[in-house]
Amino acid sequence: MHIVITGANRGIGKELATLYTAQGHDVTQTSRTPREGFSVLDVDDPASHAAFADGLNGKPIDLLIANAGVNFDKGQTLETGYPLEDWSQTFLTNVSGVFLNIQSLLPNLRAASSPKIAIISSQLASSTNSGVGMLVYRASKAAVLNLGRNLAQEFADEGMPVGIYHPGWVQTDMGGANAAIDTLSSATGLIQRFDHLTMANSGVYEDYKGDALPY
Numbered sequence: 001m002h003i004v005i006t007g008a009n010r011g012i013g014k015e016l017a018t019l020y021t022a023q024g025h026d027v028t029q030t031s032r033t034p035r036e037g038f039s040v041l042d043v044d045d046p047a048s049h050a051a052f053a054d055g056l057n058g059k060p061i062d063l064l065i066a067n068a069g070v071n072f073d074k075g076q077t078l079e080t081g082y083p084l085e086d087w088s089q090t091f092l093t094n095v096s097g098v099f100l101n102i103q104s105l106l107p108n109l110r111a112a113s114s115p116k117i118a119i120i121s122s123q124l125a126s127s128t129n130s131g132v133g134m135l136v137y138r139a140s141k142a143a144v145l146n147l148g149r150n151l152a153q154e155f156a157d158e159g160m161p162v163g164i165y166h167p168g169w170v171q172t173d174m175g176g177a178n179a180a181i182d183t184l185s186s187a188t189g190l191i192q193r194f195d196h197l198t199m200a201n202s203g204v205y206e207d208y209k210g211d212a213l214p215y
């Protein structure tokens with residue numbers, strides 16, 4: 001498979017790239033800044049999406065993993081926190097960035113025989129399991145869950161499944177050192193979930209272990 005992974009220079013994306021490469025897959029890993037072995041993609045920037053798509057030169061994509069994401073919410077208080085720029089930046093990266101990523105790579109996805117799209121959201125996207133804190137991040141992940149569910153409908157007729165995933169609470173820069181699992185456990189589980197993604201479960205929202213999450 002040719003697999004594209006956004007935000008693959010650290011954290012969960014990096015582990016996914018490592019595992020898929022070890023399995024012998026052809027991995028295009030992206031980074032928002034230039035670095036050896038990576039294609040540049042800043043998901044906030046439409047011109048960067050266009051340049052990245054151009055660079056692929058029509059190469060089919062079997063699996064697109066929209067992994068890049070941000071969370072600026074730690075330590076924010078309801079009374080004085082959550083400034084407008086955090087809302088704008090978080091939605092740009094976590095929601096619009098995912099849409100532009102998928103839109104710009106549509107020709108490459110459509111050129112593959114059985115393409116799939118995996119969106120890394122979060123369990124914090126759930127409106128059923130609402131909670132306190134991280135209000136901007138929760139809203140952005142809920143929005144990208146909604147986007148993924150709608151894209152599953154958009155692509156239903158052409159047989160391109162879309163899955164939306166919670167990677168677990170993972171020891172990364174975002175998850176912190178006290179998180180529950182390491183990147184290897186998360187990425188190993190996610191790869192199994194992506195393997196199970198078909199038109200029969202397109203629109204699925206589940207965690208890295210395969211446990212369904214409530215919308």
Ligand SMILES: NC(=O)c1ccc[n+]([C@@H]2O[C@H](COP(=O)([O-])OP(=O)(O)OC[C@H]3O[C@@H](n4cnc5c(N)ncnc54)[C@H](OP(=O)(O)O)[C@@H]3O)[C@@H](O)[C@H]2O)c1
Nearest residue numbers: 007011012032042043067068069122169170172173174175
């Ligand atoms: N860790 C957790 O516990 C957890 C839980 C639930 C969901 N998630 C989700 O899992 C995904 C990966 O998280 P992680 O824990 O691996 O986070 P991380 O270690 O903070 O890595 C985030 C990655 O996203 C990239 N990124 C951020 N903004 C970008 C942009 N504008 N353009 C391109 N790349 C950009 C970062 O690139 P730079 O190095 O350039 O910043 C980095 O490669 C995210 O979508 C996150 O929301 C994580």
